[in-house]
Amino acid sequence: MQVKSNVYVVTDLDDLSDINEEYNQYKGTHMERECKDVAIEKCGFFLPEFSYFDFINDALDDACKTILVKTAMENIEKNHRM
Numbered sequence: 001m002q003v004k005s006n007v008y009v010v011t012d013l014d015d016l017s018d019i020n021e022e023y024n025q026y027k028g029t030h031m032e033r034e035c036k037d038v039a040i041e042k043c044g045f046f047l048p049e050f051s052y053f054d055f056i057n058d059a060l061d062d063a064c065k066t067i068l069v070k071t072a073m074e075n076i077e078k079n080h081r082m
Contacts (some may be wrong), residue, residue, distance in 0.1 A: 032066055051075055 023038045039046040049055060051072035059065050 045080065046074060 017037070019039050019042050022042070023033070023035045026032050036046040036048075050068070055066050056065065056072060059068055
């Protein structure tokens with residue numbers, strides 16, 4: 001994990017597997033938490049799949065792509081204010 005401007009960035013797949021492991025450990029129990037909460041605790045940041053670069057880049061090149069970018073940016077700004 002790497003710290004950049006007070007935001008933790010997942011730099012290897014071990015961090016991602018730690019998040020999935022903890023999420024799955026408590027899934028279905030009274031201690032279950034959202035994957036987002038586990039990710040923020042482990043690495044300080046959560047990015048939903050619809051905000052992934054590949055998700056947006058692989059979309060059709062039309063006017064809808066601008067909506068995808070706008071939605072992704074709004075979500076990032078809303079959920080990751082510092």
